[in-house]
Amino acid sequence: MEVSDGEESSRKRPRTDSHYEERNSLREENDNLRCQMEAYKNEVEVIKVDLKKELEDKDKQFKMLQNTLQGMQQQLIDAKRKQTEEENKVKELQSKLQVINDGKSKINSDRDIVTVDDSEPEPSESTTISETTSEAVPPLNERDAKLVGIISAFLNVHPFGAGLDYIWSYVSKLESNLKPSDIEVLMTRFPTVFKQELMGIGANIERRWLFNAFNSSDD
Template identity: 40%
Template structure:
């Protein structure tokens, strides 16, 4: 048993060194030494088996390395195709930089694995050509140097990989900064658009307010023009009344002093007639829809308390070209109203 061999060989060595071998035990010790010699052959067989396993492991490693190298070649081919102008123009600046970094990194790894595979093949050729056992120390030295070189190269690859990853992260950070700047500019432009929209809405409101003010101003102008027309009509009517009064005075002066004394009462009556006519005409002119006798009488009472409603109605009936009577309403609401129509009579004439 391999687990107990070391302990047994140690005990055997101790016994022999202490001088336990004598004539009686010599045969027994010889059997044990013979067993140790048999174990030597067993160890050599195990060594051969391990060497065979090592060769198989080397072959498996070489095959795996060949497969890895093939995949590296395919990846490098993909990067080379991406750097062609047909696809290269569609990538952004940061994306191109990352692709270029990845391509260089993959090419370096591919070259490293290719060199490692070539080194393994050279070692196999040297082992096959080297049949002299005296060269084993130099072979071992070459193996050690190759292992150290492989470790150094592995460290170099790891360092390069970390450096490429750092560059890629930096490029991604720059890309994120650019995207953040674009987002900030987009938000700023959106804020400006909102401000512009608010100003446009304010201007529209002010324009509508200005239009309403202009419309109100036009209404006021039309009302002012209407008032001016009414004032002009009133002035014209007063001029007519003044001319009638002047003519009446001239007629009284022509008839002589005696006749004037006889007709003083008639003249006073005429003056009252003209005065009342002017007042009623002015009142009805400012009431274009007319007024009834009671309304006229209540107004005239404030100027002449002696006048009656019948006198007012008789005066209106004596001047059909200046005043006309209209009926409004139906049934119980029937009402007689008087309107001023002197200007209509003038137009008719």
């Protein structure tokens, strides 16, 4: 059966149109996929930049914390060294006070065994000096000796002296149940170790306690 050219052309056209539409559909789908891929790529770049910035910030924070920790460790080392030095000074002063107390006890013991006759001789110069020294150093119990050592070490690193409240705030951290008046009474008992001076001008005058044990001019 013969087919005319018109019929054959009409049969081919639908197939050609279908292929054209399919190609267009694939092209559009490909374009959409390309756009999505570009969007994903841009999103990944943004995420990478954000992560990089976040890592840099955390690295800066870590270095800052590391430097701070090193500084705190150095401060602790310095504070420990200073505490050790002060404790050594306290022990040294306690030893000196113990020697003074031992000397006073020996003087009192020697005085107790001396016999006095009817014609009591005039006191010699050495006896007078010993009695004066004995009276200048009142007896100390263990707690008072410790406090004298602590206060001496504190004032020794404050050559310009310190007020009573300042001294009390330091000592009360090491020895509880103390009042400022207790410390003032204790320091007043030892004028050869501690002395009080007025410092300042006009309304700024204040009373300060000074460590005086090493000043031979005040002996």
